[in-house]
Amino acid sequence: MSTEEPSASENQNHPQLLNQWIEIQESLKKQLITDDRFSWKLPPICKGQTYEGAQDDRHSDRGKFLKYIGGADLSFSKNDPSIACATLVVLDASTLEVVHEVSNTVELRVPYVPGFLAFREAPVLLRLLKNTALQLYPQVLMVDGNGLLHPRGFGLACHLGVLADLPTIGIGKNLHHVDGLTQHGVRQLLEANGDSCADVFTLIGDSGSTLGAALRSTVGSLKPIFISVGHRISLASTIEIVKLCCRYRIPEPIRQADIRSRDCLRKHGLS
DNA sequence: GCGACAG
DNA sequence: ATCTTGTCGC
Numbered sequence: 001m002s003t004e005e006p007s008a009s010e011n012q013n014h015p016q017l018l019n020q021w022i023e024i025q026e027s028l029k030k031q032l033i034t035d036d037r038f039s040w041k042l043p044p045i046c047k048g049q050t051y052e053g054a055q056d057d058r059h060s061d062r063g064k065f066l067k068y069i070g071g072a073d074l075s076f077s078k079n080d081p082s083i084a085c086a087t088l089v090v091l092d093a094s095t096l097e098v099v100h101e102v103s104n105t106v107e108l109r110v111p112y113v114p115g116f117l118a119f120r121e122a123p124v125l126l127r128l129l130k131n132t133a134l135q136l137y138p139q140v141l142m143v144d145g146n147g148l149l150h151p152r153g154f155g156l157a158c159h160l161g162v163l164a165d166l167p168t169i170g171i172g173k174n175l176h177h178v179d180g181l182t183q184h185g186v187r188q189l190l191e192a193n194g195d196s197c198a199d200v201f202t203l204i205g206d207s208g209s210t211l212g213a214a215l216r217s218t219v220g221s222l223k224p225i226f227i228s229v230g231h232r233i234s235l236a237s238t239i240e241i242v243k244l245c246c247r248y249r250i251p252e253p254i255r256q257a258d259i260r261s262r263d264c265l266r267k268h269g270l271s
Numbered sequence: 272g273c274g275a276c277a278g
Numbered sequence: 279a280t281c282t283t284g285t286c287g288c
Contacts, residue, residue, distance in 0.1 A: 074278075076279050084279085112279075114276040121278070145277050155277070176277045226277085 021116050025154045031162045032154065037232040038167050040066045040139055042240055043093065066093045069245065070138025071253025072125050072160075075261040077270045082108050085268070086121075087261035088128035089253060090138050096245065096252045100136040102128045103264040114176070115151045118159035129164050139167065140233065140241060142253045146170040147230035149203065149212040151178055161231025168230030169238045170212070171254050175226050179205025186214050190224065200239055203228075213239055217246040225249065 043065055069091050077083035083105070090100035104127065110120040125143075132138075145156035147170030157170030175183050181203055189201055199216040203226070212228030213235060227242050229235050245251035250258070265271040 074279080076278090078280050081279075112278060114278090117278055150277080170277085172277050174277065177275055178277095182275090 018113070018116070021119055022152065025116075025118075025152050025159070028159060028162050029152070029154045032158055033232045034148065034229050035232075035234050036237050038139065040064065042066055042237060043244065066139055066241070068099070068136060068138045069093050069241065069253050070141035071251070071255075071257040072128065072141060073144045073254055073257035073261050074121055074124070075258065075265050077265060080270075083270055084108055084124075085261045085264035085270070086124040086128060087257045087264060088125065088132065089256045089260060090132070090136050091245075091253050091256065093244065096247065098256055098260075100132065101260055102131050103261060104128060105264065105268050105270065117145050118156040121145070121156060122160050122163065125160055126163055129166070140169060141166055141230075142169045142171055142242070142245070142251055143230060144171055144173075144254050144258070146172045146176055146226070147212070147228040149176060149178060149226060149228035151176075153209075153211075155228070155230075157228065157230030165232075167232040169233065169241060170228040170230050171242070171251060172226035172228070173250070175214075179207050179209070179211060181205055181211065186224065190214065190216070190222075200243075202235075210235065215239065215242060215246075217242070217249050217251065221249045223249070225251070 071089045074084045074086045085103055085105045087103040089098050092099050104124060106124050108120055112120050143157040143160055147155050147157035155170055157168045161168035175186060201214045202210055203212045203214055205211050212226055214224040214226055216224050227238055229238055242251050245253055
């Protein structure tokens with residue numbers, strides 16, 4: 001992470017660098033935790049009801065219930081793919097209202113390479129976390145990218161979670177084909193169970209390992225989102241939290257970060 | 272060789 | 279990620 005930043009053209013012809021990146025991923029992966037490792041509790045099963053708890057916590061350790069859910073996303077200039085605005089939002093878990101926002105315009109010198117998104121996006125997101133007051137610091141962070149659902153089981157959500165030592169959840173709008181999983185395969189799996197099917201399906205790769213879940217986040221949406229464990233959280237908790245946040249197909253923390261990072265680009269005359 | 276490839 | 283208009287519907 002502290003090494004020189006290559007240009008896109010350098011990178012494409014330097015498999016050497018990809019090997020270094022792979023080594024970093026495999027090294028960081030040793031610190032990965034894939035079960036619940038946090039002090040707060042998920043809100044009671046809510047079927048349109050509100051819940052008590054996690055009231056004013058300014059003078060406590062907010063140890064009771066989950067209250068602050070973070071979301072992170074980047075939007076890019078249409079002209080210059082290296083110019084972006086990164087946004088971190090924090091939502092109140094019970095109201096889904098944004099209680100905190102930080103945005104930064106940045107120039108990214110690392111290109112997007114499938115399977116290595118973290119090397120492009122993680123540094124700026126870490127900076128945003130660092131600029132967030134502890135009183136509003138997210139207890140769990142949703143990231144626009146995958147976690148375990150990744151060629152080496154260490155996507156952006158894992159990468160960010162380990163570096164920030166924070167529970168993270170990976171949210172993919174499209175499936176990254178991994179371990180035999182294909183969009184068509186998932187579509188057929190969803191269709192196979194017809195209308196009365198569950199809205200969430202565990203994704204198990206050819207190797208037999210559980211990589212994440214496909215979730216129809218809204219009743220009307222045929223297209224699922226793909227969620228996976230990032231760090232310090234189980235898949236069951238991941239699914240529960242994502243469901244709490246789904247007013248629309250895209251979970252509210254990610255959606256708000258997306259909207260606001262776009263606004264940030266406009267404000268700065270980019271876009 | 273060909274297709275696939277998170278954001 | 280971004281390029282793009284209208285359009286159908288609540």
